[in-house]
Amino acid sequence: MGRYAGIHATQVNPALVANTKYRWHINLIGAWINANASNVNINPPYSGFKLARNRFADDYFRAEKKTVLQRSWFTQTMNGKDQFAGLSSMLYGPSFMMRIRDLKLGIITNINSNIRIDGMSQNLAHAVFNRMDTAAGALDFFNLKNQGNSDRIAAFSIAQNQWSSVGITAAYNIPLKWKRDLHVGATVKSVRGLGGQYIQSDEIQATRIGNQLYSLDQIQIGMAEYRSGGRGTGLDLGVAYTLRKKEHMQPGDYKYKHPDYMVHLGLSFMDIGSILYRDVNATTYTSEVPVQWNTAAALANYRSIPNVGDLQTIFTGLPGAETFSQNLRIGLPTRMVFTADYQLKRHWFVQGQWTQSMRSRYGNAMRQSSYLMLGPRYESDIFAFTLPVMLEYDYRSLRAAASFRIGPIYFGTNSLLSAVRSSNVRDLDYFIGISFGDIPGSWIDRLGKDQEEKEKIKRAAACDKL
Secondary structure, eight states: OOTTOGGGGGGTOGGGGGGOOOSEEEEEEEEEEEEEESSEEEOOSSOHHHHHHTOSOGGGBOTTSOBOOOGGGEEEOOOSSOEEEEEEEEEEOOEEEEEETTEEEEEEEEEEEEEEEEEEOHHHHHHHHTTTOGGGTTTTTSSOSSTTOEEEEOOEEEEEEEEEEEEEEEEEEEEOGGGOEEEEEEEEEEEEEEEEEEEEEOOEEEEEEETTEEEEESEEEEEEEEOSOEEEEEEEEEEEEEEOOOGGGOOTTHHHHOSSOSEEEEEEEEEEEEEEEEEEEEEEEEESSOEEEEHHHHHHHHTTOOSGGGGGGGGTTOSSEEEEEEEEEEEOOOEEEEEEEEEEETTEEEEEEEEEEOSOTTSSSOOOOOEEEEEEEEEOSSEEEEOOEEEETTTTEEEEOEEEEETTEEEEESOHHHHHOOSSBOEEEEEEEEEEEEOSSOHHHHHHHHHHHHHHHHHHHHHHHO
């Protein structure tokens, strides 16, 4: 967001690129990673800052000088709610944009990975966290110790996806009356699916009827694993509007407070589309009547599973299984984004963003969680920082964030407190990259022009007071 966002604006709204000051802008490389869990806390004996600088005791190193991550540092918060967790990353590849009069053209590339768990009930989440080991109390939150007792297992989904994309973006500025502007933009992407897997389950009622023997009522479970080779198309569409007051309605200090614009609004729909995988092996377990499930083989298989795709081994021996081959469409993480930017004075802004996912939490599609963001921003051609507050992870968690741009380097986090403290860490979020561009005129000329404009505006405001 902002007039120095350049090619980065395509990550929010392709129309915002039309508002950038750059004649051309290049992103050389960038990376982002996020890990979160609603019921798992990490309590390491050192903070993120110490980890980055290796400023902690040798006791936390392995012999090969790699950091030790001990299971004893992980604890659970049992609040009775259905749980969620996720691990996402993006490699932001070489991308660029250039200006041709009122038209901005560019190319963007990236590689993405996402694992998410949504809706897992507390009893099942606790069992999974403790590796289904009854000796470790894995079933303590189930009421299954005695025969005849039953428990609810909430509907849940587990999905893992990897994909890459190359897109062509275009944004156009349409001048309006009173120096206002309408921006329109679009990005068309060629998307390649790199593989994934999912498990979906409706709500299940489990009743113990014997030693390691359970009755499952009204089961509806689906799963599939798909390899690389998927093909698809994605589309980003956006519109933005720059509001400036009519000149005869501008007070004397108007140009001092709003030299660029008063308000800039944007609306976009991102990642519209899907990936088609052919000849996918899928399995469903369906039964309208209670069925018996012997967990002995399932638990043995679970303790040795190497990845999410092999979670289907948990259901080994469950009646009603049907395996078949099908063509499978996996939706891209479609979302709606609304942005608002209000200029306080030269270089200072208040920005807000609302991102609402258009995908179901319990589907097999790729999904980005919804969030709200609001905070101040300072920006110039060589330096910028933002300190927003976020209501993140589908509006379930309040977070403080920070981002910086110093020359060609940009970096930041959406979990600021997790970076500085070492206790009760529930999420980690970091990004960093290198980009650069060209703005008309030298920075010395721009600095001189800024000072000249400031003096002119102050003189006009003084005249109005007289």
